[in-house]
Amino acid sequence: MTFEKRLAERAGGIEAGLADMLAGKSQSGLVPERLAGAMRHAVMAGGKRIRPFLVIESAAVFGADADAAMPIAMALELVHCYSLVHDDLPSMDNDALRRGQPTVWKAYDEWTAILAGDALLTLAFEVLADPQNTVVSPAVKLELVGELAKASGGRGMVGGQCIDLEADKLGKPAEPSIRHIERLQALKTGALFRFACLAGARIGDATLSEQHAMTRFGEKLGAAFQLADDLLDVEGEAATVGKATGKDAAAGKATLIGLLGLEAARARLAEIEAAALAEIAGLGARADVLRETLRFAVARRR
């Protein structure tokens, strides 16, 4: 099976799980219909589902099956989806379209979008704590609640979004350094990739040193994914990428490419890729899917 086919198949399974959950007995009738509709709009809008894919594939490397990984994968995707709903708001990135569809605030309104994001974030922790998932022990699930909270909150993704908006809205710092942008991206994008790889290893039979290696692999994969995204914005053609390109430059946004130049940025991406590969060199052939995921993140054209 090609990597793209595998990714698409997993995405299908994850979407089926998310759709079931949002339509399920525990939600329907109990969540006000307007809110439930906005939550579905946010979650069922497509996407590569690469974060939950990583949870499931990382777990598989360490012998845990997809059923055990699925609730964790879904929880992570819910956090990612909530973050997009809030990021798109008029007071943040003010985006009216995402993947060709109206964003939640555009399809509904601002207050509904804020509440839908809040409800999705909260639901992520409910899913993670689900007592019906008996494959993972309560102690490990509780650890993952703590890890997901750290990855998503003020020291993680939300902190990264704050630093990003301070630059956009307040012009702070006046001249962002490479270090500043790398910290921002490590928080905003890296923290969830890191969690995905750590969580997969944690529910499998990974040793402590393997868990650490997977954590560092996840961080580097996140950095590669983000830098490739920035390169796409500069190099891609809008038709292939499926969204407006050249957006960062037009917005005067500081990126690594702006600071390093295109050639050096490409070289930096190759360095990050090599460093990520080195982290999981000890895992042998069973980690090949993770290597293909890295390759996909680096080489993708959309």
Place this chain on the structure above:
Amino acid sequence: MTFEKRLAERAGGIEAGLADMLAGKSQSGLVPERLAGAMRHAVMAGGKRIRPFLVIESAAVFGADADAAMPIAMALELVHCYSLVHDDLPSMDNDALRRGQPTVWKAYDEWTAILAGDALLTLAFEVLADPQNTVVSPAVKLELVGELAKASGGRGMVGGQCIDLEADKLGKPAEPSIRHIERLQALKTGALFRFACLAGARIGDATLSEQHAMTRFGEKLGAAFQLADDLLDVEGEAATVGKATGKDAAAGKATLIGLLGLEAARARLAEIEAAALAEIAGLGARADVLRETLRFAVARRR
């Protein structure tokens, strides 16, 4: 010790715990300063701290000490504080002042307030899952993660806020019934009171039937608290209440008082109080603080 003194002393302990946590090693330097400042502004703005008080006192009824209850109490207060930050936003209640101070969006801006709320909600689950809290077992902590998520999310507090805003912004339903308003209040206010009483019982030695009784007591206490609040809005004098009164009527907001009339609403409050007392009749003198809390909620003048 009078009840008011006990409430104030507990509030002091809870605020010290929250201040320590927000200033602590795990947060400082790692959370961007703007975000950390907005989070402190939201949490350290005073208030009766009645929800965390209820967690601690419910735990005490069943023999669990304040140290065991404190992380759960703090997590619940973080959820309450985040909900106020988001409720105050221009696209929701558009409130510029809370307890005489600028609301978070007014002191900072909208995007900072949205992110601060997101970070506080996320932090609540991190605090609840804290591995350093070894008094409560991982299995019980995990249960409480699930219960707090249910109480706070689309089937709980956020769902209630959605129903409330549908009435305010969209005029739906055109003629709210008593049943509609009671459902709204059970979700928006009742769910967190319910969680407070259940969580306290759960970490103590409460039997299953005592846990159920405490859950129902919490629901009724929440309903009494909300109805007393509505009565204060109609009957209170602004100087005593410390905020504008008559606000609901001026906003054309449907309340139980509007539907029932003042006399019948007072009688309804007395009924709820009696029903709440009946739920914990079997707990004897050790539950006297809970009875005083109910009396305080019903009789308060601000």
